[in-house]
Amino acid sequence: MTAMTPAGDFRTSYRADMSLFATRNTRLAVIAGVALLALLPLPSVARQYLENGGSLAQSYDDFLALFDIGRYGLGLLIQIGFLGVAALGLNILVGFTGQISIGHAAFFGVGAFSSAWLHEHGIPVLLCIPLAGLMTTVVGIVFGLPAARLKGLYLAIATLAAQFIIEDFFARAQWFTGGVAGRGTEPPALLGFSFDREETYFYVVLVAVVLMFVAAANLMRTRDGRALIAVRDHYLSAEMMGINLAYYRTLSFGIASFYAGIGGALYAHYLQFVSVEAFNIGFSIQFLGMVIIGGLGSISGSLMGAAFMVLLPEVVQLGADAIAGGPVDQALKLGANISFLRDMVVGAVIILFLVFEPDGLAHRWRLIKAYWKLYPYSH
Amino acid sequence: MDWNLLLPLLLNGFIVGALYGVVAMSFVLIYKASQVVNFAQGEFLLVGAWVCWYFLTEWQLPFWAGFLFTMVFMTLFGIILQVVVLRPLIGEPVISVIMATIGLGIFFQALMKWIFGVFARPFPPIFAAERVDLLGLQVQPVYLLSLAISVVIMGAFAWFFTASKHGLAMRATAFDQQVAQSLGISVPKVFAMSWAISALVSSVAGVVVGVVNGVSSALSFYGIKVFPAVILGGLDSVVGAVLGGIIVGVLENLAQYVDAEWLHIGNLYAIAPFYALILILLIKPYGLFGTKNIERV
Known part of the structure; x- marks a missing residue:
């Protein structure tokens, strides 16, 4: 990244080096x-x-x-927003701290149900969303305690277990989730104005996205943020430099859960209905896909990855519509099987990115920027 | 205590556990040889079972021929996966490799659903007898066959790793890749072989489960049930994988029994192995037989 700073930007002071924007x-x-x-x-x-x-x-x-761009377009942007917030949380855990989690969707679900549950107890929605984030943090830290001892593969398997345990809890805890029937909830309201349509809810999500992304960017400039990166790069050296491994691993888990909770709460009040089945392992894997496609350890990349994951099915659908009725369509029975085609494309895209673009979209974006910055004298 | 309920459950647990053990063994094989954690192990079962089903019902082959063709197909399948997808990722961080296998899992699960539909399809009947009497318990012959196949596979593994040249080469590679290479062992070939064997053995388990319960995407869940088994046994221990599998199978059915007799919370069967998994990770993360990883700077 440092190689891509524009000419004349010498960063002569610590202050300049740590600035949020170059x-x-x-x-x-x-x-x-x-x-x-x-x-x-x-x-x-x-x-x-x-x-x-x-x-x-x-x-x-x-x-x-x-x-x-219509309601549908705004709806897609809203999805990118709340998924992006949750993906950023996962990126802080995976990309910045180097801890793998295969249970992110479960924490997303905890956030969604917490917010709906809190609202049912008479708390206004706009307050429910951050409170749901805190509740999810608590749950995350409970499951993050093993994370303090584990790393890499073992942690991945532990979070896999957490995914199934939390999913099972959702199906059981009728008081919290509404059981099989799911739980309905309401859109947020402020001073009698209800954010109940895409056009208005968009602003709620936009504010949340901006707040959460600026917070993450700032976190990475603090001692705590640098400690997380040190744990990722070489945890033994980090420990020798006085970084408390257990503390920072748990902290990272807590932060990731907080972001997942906020994302989940935004999801709940957008759909106004939360279903028990939504937060399965496939969803967790989608979050991992977003982080990998966007770029591990890149804050803006999380949003790009979310956008990619949300828009990919749309593109597949468009492609399928374009050849609808043709011989290919009839041979493959595309119309009935479009959801499987989408899943296959997601799987294939994850593998292709890992093989050909392991640094993700964020890296490609930097390359494109550098190309135009230096154009036409790229050497 | 209701012995009439407990005994069949325990037997069932043992038989299913042996299957878990087989799948866990093929998981451990890949992990030991190439340090890849295969999250697509369940899809090996799925693909194998569907392919065999296809040979038996669409081509009307006799069981032994379909089974043989399936094994040939899965061997090639494993090699191709290793060469095309996993080989470029050698040396990448753990997360990338894990994600690649997860991607493979998504891909093949969706592909199988696309080709064969989402509903469970039964295998054509293989045995004439409906039930066999075993020590006073009524058992389906398929279960006995499955137990026999599991034991045969385990025996074959034991022979392969202690007596055959390729098995020894594989153990040498798992122990130290550089030394193995300097002794003239082709490491890429060993990697490909480990994937081929793993795919083949898993597909045998897949066919057996398919014959018992019908083929459906539920088969790929075996790939996830493998994790409690291998963590319990130790990630890099073949013996541990077998034992872990059997323990998990029995544990599931014990949980079912406890649930039915006393707790009545339902569905404890499916979730108990994961609680056990978390406990093991907290107490003894390297499992019963795994090598403890000591890190030096």
Whole structure:
């Protein structure tokens, strides 16, 4: 990463070296990007206003339609948001601390059910979401205690067991999850305004994503963040330098669970229904896939990986629609088997990334940026 | 105590446990030889069982021929997987290799569902007798066959690793790759061989389970049940894998018994091995027979 800093950026002080953004322009670009994202739901809102008898000319509507990504598009962005938050948590655990977890979806589920359960006890939703994060942290630390002793493969297997134990708990604990029937919940509301549609809920997720990602980026600049990376790179050396291994491994597990809980809570109040079966091992593997595809140990990569995982099925669906009715389609019975094709593509993509692009999308993105920065004199 | 319930459960546990032991053994084989943790072990069972089912029902082959073809197919399947997917990942961190095998698992599970559908399909009947009398217990002959096959496979493993040249080469590779290489053992060949044997042996287990319960994607769950077994026995111990498998099988059925007699919470059967797994990891992470990994800087 350091090789890619722009010319003239010498980082002459610790302060400059530790800054969140390399240059002022990067900071402005990120802020502008978030602001642009915040504008996305507006065309949809405006067009609905027009349909409900607002008085604007037809040409305005055509103009707005250009920028309108629709409810479906916003829904996809919302999914990318909450999955991205949870994937970031997993990336802190796997990519920054080097601890493998195959039970992330279970913690995501704990967050979803906690938030719905808390809301049923009369706590406003916007408060439920962070509280659900804390509840998940507690659960995560309970399961993270073995993590303090284990690493690598053994930890992976322990979290696999945690996945099944928590899933079993969901099916049993009727008071908490609603049992087989699942648990319904409500969208968040603030001062009587309800964030019950994609256009409004988008902002809840956007705020959460920005907060959580800035928090993670800042965490990695502190002593604790550097300690996590030291544990990953060489845990024996880290221990000799006075880093308490058990503490930091458990801490990392707790942070990962907190992020999973927040993501799960956002998921719960978006769908307004949480089902017991949703948080299976396949979902956990998807989270791992996001982290690997996005890039291990990259904060922005977590979001890219989530976006990739959410958009991949859409692309597969588009491809299947394009050849629908053709001979290939009839031979393979694509229409009925599209979900299997999607799973196969996910599996294949994970393997292809591991073989050909082990540093993930974040690395590719840096290469693309460097290419244009140096264009046309790349040497 | 209800002996009429407990005894069949224990016997069932022993037979299923022997199958777990076989699958665990083939898991340990890959781990020992190439240090790869195979999360797609269950898919070996699945693919093997479906392929055999296909030979028997679509091609109408007799059982022995279908079985033989399946074994040939799975041997090639294991070699191809190792060469195409796992070989490029040699030297990558643990997580990458684990994820690659998980990816393989997803891929083949979806592929099998696509080709053969999501519903369980029964094998054509192999035995005429419905039940056999064994020490006063009514047992399906398929179960006896499965136990016999498990014992034969275990015996074959024992012979392979102590007496055959390839088995010794494999043990040497597992012990120290560089030394093995300098003695003229082709390490890539050993890796490919370990995958081939593992796929083959797992598919035998898959066929046996398929004959008993019908073939469905539930078979791949055996790949996950392997983890309690191998952790209990020690990740790199073949004997431990067999013992661990049997213990897990019996433990499952004991949990079923305890649940049915006293606790009545339901489904304890499926989840008990995972509680045991966490306990073992906390108390004795290297298992009963595993080598303790001592790290020096």
